[in-house]
Amino acid sequence: MIPPMVMWFKVQWFGIWIPLFLLWPIVIVLLLLVMPLVFIGMAITGNISRFWIAIRIVLAAYKTICATRGLRIDIDKEEMTFEIYLP
Amino acid sequence: MTTTAVIDPTERYESGTRMTSERKQILEMLAAGKISADEAERLLQLTSGSTAGRPASSSSTGATTAVIAQIIDPKFIRVVVEPDPTATGNHAKHHVNVRVPLKIIRAGVNLASLIPNDAGHMVQDSLLNKGFKGDLSKLDASALDELIEALQELSIDATVDNHLVKVFVE
Numbered sequence: 594m595i596p597p598m599v600m601w602f603k604v605q606w607f608g609i610w611i612p613l614f615l616l617w618p619i620v621i622v623l624l625l626l627v628m629p630l631v632f633i634g635m636a637i638t639g640n641i642s643r644f645w646i647a648i649r650i651v652l653a654a655y656k657t658i659c660a661t662r663g664l665r666i667d668i669d670k671e672e673m674t675f676e677i678y679l680p
Numbered sequence: 681m682t683t684t685a686v687i688d689p690t691e692r693y694e695s696g697t698r699m700t701s702e703r704k705q706i707l708e709m710l711a712a713g714k715i716s717a718d719e720a721e722r723l724l725q726l727t728s729g730s731t732a733g734r735p736a737s738s739s740s741t742g743a744t745t746a747v748i749a750q751i752i753d754p755k756f757i758r759v760v761v762e763p764d765p766t767a768t769g770n771h772a773k774h775h776v777n778v779r780v781p782l783k784i785i786r787a788g789v790n791l792a793s794l795i796p797n798d799a800g801h802m803v804q805d806s807l808l809n810k811g812f813k814g815d816l817s818k819l820d821a822s823a824l825d826e827l828i829e830a831l832q833e834l835s836i837d838a839t840v841d842n843h844l845v846k847v848f849v850e
Contacts (some may be wrong), residue, residue: 650795653794661779663781665777671774
């Protein structure tokens, strides 16, 4: 499973390919920084069992993000154009 | 002592050519109502290259398998809105093309099942305020499989405000 690497986003005349592949390393680093803190916090409060739920939620969120590949939304109204495409 | 040859129906010959597993699969899908007669004809035409007394080319077999896989296991749900060409008068013309991967449904339900109960109630209340009256907590894996299976037969054609609305899976 690979998350979408780029996203086409267009509003009216302005369209841009957003390089999501630049975002994922930042997200991974943030997760690696936050998860130990979450683990320590849960250990202190005695909810250590919930840490595994947090891990499962992160994995499920990752799968959901990966599942968005292929999503396409094109809306063309009279005075409004909106496009999102995740190849 | 006589011996009786038992012929497997799957190995019977038809018009001098062997019925391939693909042709059998197509006919079974037609019999089960999973595909229409037109779709079956199209698929059989694709397989004809492999059953016309010559060896199946990898490209034709691959194309057939891909089409069968698309029909059996659709990947996307599509919502298309186009202006009705038969409509008269000056009316707004909107174009909408939405393609949502079916994987999102499964992944979303898995994610929702991990939401703690107290947060789940908040989500449920929020959905209720938006007009969604379903109970997400009752949507388990088996119900999800049934839902996705039912979606495979989904096809909606409607005319709304001089626009053709089509909802289908592909």
